[in-house]
Amino acid sequence: xxxxxxxxxxxxxxxxxxxxxxxxxxxxxxxxxxxxxxxxxxxxxxxxxxxxxxxxxxxxxxxxxxxxxxxxxxxxxxxxxxxxxxxxxxxxxxxxxxxxxxxxxxxxxxxxxxxxxxxxxxxxxxxxxxxxxxxxxxxxxxxxxxxxxxxxxxxxxxxxxxxxxxxxxxxxxxxxxxxxxxxxxxxxxxxxxxxxxxxxxxxxxxxxxxxxxxxxxxxxxx
Amino acid sequence: xxxxxxxxxxxxxxxxxxxxxxxxxxxxxxxxxxxxxxxxxxxxxxxxxxxxxxxxxxxxxxxxxxxxxxxxxxxxxxxxxxxxxxxxxxxxxxxxxxxxxxxxxxxxxxxxxxxxxxxxxxxxxxxxxxxxxxxxxxxxxxxxxxxxxxxxxxxxxxxxxxxxxxxxxxxxxxxxxxxxxxxxxxxxxxxxxxxxxxxxxxxxxxxxxxxxxx
Numbered sequence: 001x002x003x004x005x006x007x008x009x010x011x012x013x014x015x016x017x018x019x020x021x022x023x024x025x026x027x028x029x030x031x032x033x034x035x036x037x038x039x040x041x042x043x044x045x046x047x048x049x050x051x052x053x054x055x056x057x058x059x060x061x062x063x064x065x066x067x068x069x070x071x072x073x074x075x076x077x078x079x080x081x082x083x084x085x086x087x088x089x090x091x092x093x094x095x096x097x098x099x100x101x102x103x104x105x106x107x108x109x110x111x112x113x114x115x116x117x118x119x120x121x122x123x124x125x126x127x128x129x130x131x132x133x134x135x136x137x138x139x140x141x142x143x144x145x146x147x148x149x150x151x152x153x154x155x156x157x158x159x160x161x162x163x164x165x166x167x168x169x170x171x172x173x174x175x176x177x178x179x180x181x182x183x184x185x186x187x188x189x190x191x192x193x194x195x196x197x198x199x200x201x202x203x204x205x206x207x208x209x210x211x212x213x214x215x216x217x218x219x220x221x222x
Numbered sequence: 223x224x225x226x227x228x229x230x231x232x233x234x235x236x237x238x239x240x241x242x243x244x245x246x247x248x249x250x251x252x253x254x255x256x257x258x259x260x261x262x263x264x265x266x267x268x269x270x271x272x273x274x275x276x277x278x279x280x281x282x283x284x285x286x287x288x289x290x291x292x293x294x295x296x297x298x299x300x301x302x303x304x305x306x307x308x309x310x311x312x313x314x315x316x317x318x319x320x321x322x323x324x325x326x327x328x329x330x331x332x333x334x335x336x337x338x339x340x341x342x343x344x345x346x347x348x349x350x351x352x353x354x355x356x357x358x359x360x361x362x363x364x365x366x367x368x369x370x371x372x373x374x375x376x377x378x379x380x381x382x383x384x385x386x387x388x389x390x391x392x393x394x395x396x397x398x399x400x401x402x403x404x405x406x407x408x409x410x411x412x413x414x415x416x417x418x419x420x421x422x423x424x425x426x427x428x429x430x431x432x433x434x435x436x
Contacts, residue, residue, distance in 0.1 A: 003323045003324070003325065006323040010319045013311065014308060018310060077304055077307065077308065077309075078302055078303070078304025079306040079307075081304075082300055084275065085273050085296070085298075085300065086296060086324060087324065221275050222275065222277065
């Protein structure tokens with residue numbers, strides 16, 4: 001546990017000290033969302049209808065930006081060699097790193113989403129629910145994304161490759177994330193079934209992601 | 223029983239090409255095993271295979287007298303060509319991270335901070351402790367990388383060119399640290415081009431083995 005704590009603490013510290021990854025992701029998120037009203041025009045009803053979808057898609061794209069660095073810097077400076085064989089099971093380490101990615105990338109964006117929702121005439125009453133569903137749903141983003149990041153570790157310019165590999169995997173998260181918010185916006189009907197399915201996808205990703213990523217990393221460090 | 227790291231009839235492949243075959247070696251506690259030989263002969267690959275990073279195509283590597291519940295990697299320090307330090311973190315933060323991370327499996331005393339300070343002092347890194355790793359010279363970086371050998375106690379040290387970039391006094395310091403480890407019954411396997419006058423050593427010339435077997 002001490003080892004796991006050490007790596008989580010180190011990654012958090014690095015994320016805070018660099019700061020670049022979060023700044024880029026948040027900036028990108030803001031710009032994509034802000035361009036949407038300019039593109040579709042000032043029809044408030046239309047904006048309100050598409051707001052949840054726009055916020056979700058933009059969040060998925062922004063979270064992708066920093067995924068490529070998840071293992072890359074450890075690979076480049078040689079830390080990954082030691083981390084892969086000398087510490088606790090690699091699966092746990094990967095889970096720790098993916099968790100830090102979620103904490104430093106997705107959580108700030110999920111919390112910023114309601115504010116950006118104002119630009120899109122998102123209904124005030126669903127904002128807390130939108131943020132909650134994003135917080136839960138984006139766990140899948142980090143943990144499934146780790147698989148692609150591990151697989152493309154030695155590929156140069158891996159960013160686009162990661163996007164192509166991993167965006168299809170995000171489709172279920174996107175569908176249930178949006179349907180939860182849509183149902184919450186237009187009662188009657190309970191948004192919780194969709195929310196629970198969204199949670200189930202995240203839980204599954206948290207289990208599968210580290211195992212698959214660790215297998216890929218073991219191959220990469222050979 | 224003295225710990226012994228043995229390799230039995232090992233063959234290694236890189237990119238479909240066999241680089242080592244029929245290699246047998248023994249690294250006994252207290253005696254350093256030096257791997258020498260020309261570039262590309264497989265010194266680094268052999269060290270990585272010992273650490274468990276590179277799978278063997280045949281043969282096996284075993285640690286007699288070690289903890290049977292742990293892999294060799296979990297009982298080893300592996301210091302490769304790369305320093306495995308984060309440029310944005312200070313020397314102390316880097317070392318504290320490795321001390322915490324590598325304590326897995328070892329005894330977990332609460333005094334990691336104290337231990338880090340002692341090790342910084344030992345490697346003459348105390349004046350540099352609060353400087354980000356990125357600002358160090360090549361030799362200082364190497365020293366900071368080697369410092370993790372003492373940050374967590376482990377019986378097997380796998381060193382790949384440990385003294386590259388070190389000046390004479392720091393090379394002597396490195397050798398003194400390794401000698402202490404050997405005297406305490408540790409195992410050392412080191413790949414090197416530079417002479418490393420450890421207190422007790424055995425040399426394994428890899429080129430000679432490869433030529434003899436072909």
